[in-house]
Amino acid sequence: MSEATDNVLLPQSALRHAVGAGLEPGLLARESGLPRWSLSGTEEYRVPSSGYLRTWEVIEHGLGDPDAASRIADQYVLGQVGLYDYLFSTAPTFGEGLAQCGPYLGAITTNFFFEPGLETEEEVTWEVTMINGDGRGRELAMQWGLAAIVQRGRLVTTAPVSPSRITFCQSAPRSHARMTETFGTQAIEFGAPVDTITFRKADLETPLHTADPRLAAILRDYATATQPVAPQRASLWTDHLAATISAALDDNSATVDRVAARMFMSRRSLQRRLAEHGTTWRAELDQVRRERYQRSTVNGPLARQDQTVLLGYKDQRSARRAVRRWNT
Incomplete structure (x- = not known):
């Protein structure tokens, strides 16, 4: 995976403000891990995004603001x-x-x-x-x-x-x-x-x-x-989706429409994003349920009613079928 980068103008705006507020340029460069020329570099230059994020931490600490x-x-x-x-x-x-x-x-x-x-x-x-x-x-x-x-x-x-x-x-x-x-x-x-x-x-x-x-x-x-090509999203969005589905299972609202609303998306946008990641709503919901079940049974089996509630099924039969499928 390629490393994310930022146009040098992005951290430059924050750095110049910090210098104007009295922070020492050399210290800012050293602490942020960015080259000193970041304060005066032109639009053709790019820096690692990790350095840009570190710049914000350094500025907040230095200004105490x-x-x-x-x-x-x-x-x-x-x-x-x-x-x-x-x-x-x-x-x-x-x-x-x-x-x-x-x-x-x-x-x-x-x-x-x-x-x-x-x-x-x-x-x-x-x-x-x-x-x-x-x-x-x-x-x-x-x-x-x-x-x-x-x-x-x-x-x-x-x-x-x-x-x-x-x-x-x-x-x-x-x-x-x-x-x-x-x-x-x-x-x-x-x-x-x-x-x-x-x-x-x-x-x-x-x-x-x-x-x-x-x-x-x-x-x-x-x-x-x-403009350069952006790195792949990796698992960031799908991790966020999984956490949202899990929260929806806790309050019995794990439907595609309600999860989409929790993520401030339309149903269509959610399904499009799922397709971009080569997956489906059913596959992601099943994966979250499976992981919840596996975590909850590390120290011993669950009663059937507890399984049903944990996995967000309407009846014990559906939960039991899912558990059998995961265990085969």
Whole structure:
């Protein structure tokens, strides 16, 4: 599997803010593991995504500021991440700009996926998935990433736009007042199964005063020819799916529709994603049930009624057939 990388402009934005706040450039470079030229490198350079995530940890520690990601996002300037900003800003509307963010995300990073998920009559939700990364660096990078989407839009829309809802996988901080201010909404959920940002369809129709269809076509061709290939998702998404199915089994709601809703996706989007991973809903549900059964019987067998409840079956006969199949 190829290593995920980020355009040097991505960590550069955070590093420059930290230097401006008084942190020493050489120390930042050493602690983050990024080369010192990261502070001045041009768009042609890329760095390992692990270094970018480490940069956020170093900045938060150095500034002593748990709201560092939000404060840095508040200072967003159009063009600071190069081609990616211009792909967005040359679109005719805010929604069309967001539509450019997924296919051409490789222009700025190969460590994320940005894809439309659940759609209702009034709203559209986008899912943001990080391929490799964990810990505090992941949390801060995700905070900045979602906030940057909002700030980028506010710089070019002809009317103010704010998300109607944000969800984060990370645990809730002691206070997220600054985050609420940055996003312009109090509808921020923590401990969610997936990181998402939701906008009202009416806001998605907001025109951009920077729209330029001719330049947009040129930029898309250039991005297609030059952006690197993203690494495979590995097992990240399927692991997330398995955890969601397991939670649904606990409250007797493990149907494809209800699991899709838990993941902020439509049934169709979930089935499409399953097909991309070469699997099916039935196969994934069966695998989760099997793993739950095996973990629960390490120290001895379960009573039939307990098996039925644990595996989310409606009757003991179905649970018994499944156990027999796994044991043969």
